[in-house]
Amino acid sequence: MTHTTESARxxxxxxxxxxxxxxxETALVRLSHVVQRVFGEVSRDHDLTAQQAQLLCRLVxxxxxxxxxxxxxxxxxxxxxxxxxxxxxxxxVVRTRSNTDRRVYQISLTSDGLQVGTATHDGVIARxxxxxxxxxxxxxxxxxxxxxxxxxxxxxxxx
Amino acid sequence: MTHTTESARxxxxxxxxxxxxxxxETALVRLSHVVQRVFGEVSRDHDLTAQQAQLLCRLVxxxxxxxxxxxxxxxxxxxxxxxxxxxxxxxxVVRTRSNTDRRVYQISLTSDGLQVGTATHDGVIARxxxxxxxxxxxxxxxxxxxxxxxxxxxxxxxx
DNA sequence: TATTGTTATACTCTATAACTATA
DNA sequence: TATAGTTATAGAGTATAACAATA
Numbered sequence: 143m144t145h146t147t148e149s150a151r152x153x154x155x156x157x158x159x160x161x162x163x164x165x166x167e168t169a170l171v172r173l174s175h176v177v178q179r180v181f182g183e184v185s186r187d188h189d190l191t192a193q194q195a196q197l198l199c200r201l202v203x204x205x206x207x208x209x210x211x212x213x214x215x216x217x218x219x220x221x222x223x224x225x226x227x228x229x230x231x232x233x234x235v236v237r238t239r240s241n242t243d244r245r246v247y248q249i250s251l252t253s254d255g256l257q258v259g260t261a262t263h264d265g266v267i268a269r270x271x272x273x274x275x276x277x278x279x280x281x282x283x284x285x286x287x288x289x290x291x292x293x294x295x296x297x298x299x300x301x
Numbered sequence: 302m303t304h305t306t307e308s309a310r311x312x313x314x315x316x317x318x319x320x321x322x323x324x325x326e327t328a329l330v331r332l333s334h335v336v337q338r339v340f341g342e343v344s345r346d347h348d349l350t351a352q353q354a355q356l357l358c359r360l361v362x363x364x365x366x367x368x369x370x371x372x373x374x375x376x377x378x379x380x381x382x383x384x385x386x387x388x389x390x391x392x393x394v395v396r397t398r399s400n401t402d403r404r405v406y407q408i409s410l411t412s413d414g415l416q417v418g419t420a421t422h423d424g425v426i427a428r429x430x431x432x433x434x435x436x437x438x439x440x441x442x443x444x445x446x447x448x449x450x451x452x453x454x455x456x457x458x459x460x
Numbered sequence: 461t462a463t464t465g466t467t468a469t470a471c472t473c474t475a476t477a478a479c480t481a482t483a
Numbered sequence: 484t485a486t487a488g489t490t491a492t493a494g495a496g497t498a499t500a501a502c503a504a505t506a
């Protein structure tokens with residue numbers, strides 16, 4: 143370590159390019175960005191941020207407590223408090239005290255929240271369908287299976 | 302429309318659950334979140350935000366001007382200014398005036414930026430590889446091809 | 461003591477609008 | 484005029500730490 147102070151100089155990459163002949167893992171990263179972008183655009187069309195849309199989608203199956211919601215969305219509880227605050231202020235969700243455990247708040251959709259949430263969800267599905275183009279049923283099923291396995295692996299793997 | 306004012310009431314979903322027997326499109330959304338989480342965790346291991354890591358990865362192939370970088374990262378120019386500001390303050394990148402067009406700044410990696418950028422990149426690839434498990438070569442290639450087509454479709458489709 | 465949730469605080473990220481400088 | 488980039492401003496999203504209430 144003879145030159146730790148010269149780090150503010152420009153440097154050019156020596157190794158192989160990241161972008162040539164992209165591998166599957168790199169493709170997955172790119173795809174993830176594409177999906178995020180679609181999600182963001184459709185959300186915006188419905189006057190939502192991507193995170194708000196995400197929140198609404200998680201509530202479509204029924205009310206969820208803050209703690210569970212935080213686990214679903216992978217958010218710290220204080221972050222979720224803010225997200226729910228803003229969504230509530232916009233009339234998309236409501237907090238209701240649980241009867242059985244008076245510490246917990248059940249978060250539910252308002253009719254507005256349900257409407258805009260499902261609209262966003264459907265819009266995202268439609269756009270992704272377009273990106274998939276015409277993919278035959280066997281490949282569709284194989285792909286779904288592979289992705290499902292990856293998601294399950296991530297769930298196990300979860301730190 | 303006789304009751305537009307009662308939107309602040311909780312509502313339960315009537316339709317089919319979003320989570321039962323998930324389709325390919327939904328699986329893609331979930332996968333996207335998994336990839337984002339992996340990206341964020343690995344970035345954090347290297348003391349970067351996901352966006353900073355993304356920035357560094359885009360610079361590994363060599364210097365890029367702000368405008369091109371903005372297009373690559375899908376960011377408004379002012380957003381990019383801030384991102385680059387913070388990265389520069391942290392000694393990860395440098396701004397250099399172009400000689401040919403004196404309006405443009407070329408953004409390049411410092412040796413620090415290159416090191417931590419490639420480390421993050423490699424870490425992400427490794428973690429995604431784990432999630433893929435043992436996938437045989439034909440399926441790997443088919444998957445890569447499918448995803449590549451989707452990315453290309455998104456590129457065309459781009460508003 | 462452990463869990464649920466909020467508040468206080470500090471950053472990062474992002475966009476819109478107005479601006480400067482160069483082409 | 485058009486393009487490259489910055490500044491000013493405002494809001495959303497996030498985490499950490501400290502706190503209150505309930506279990």
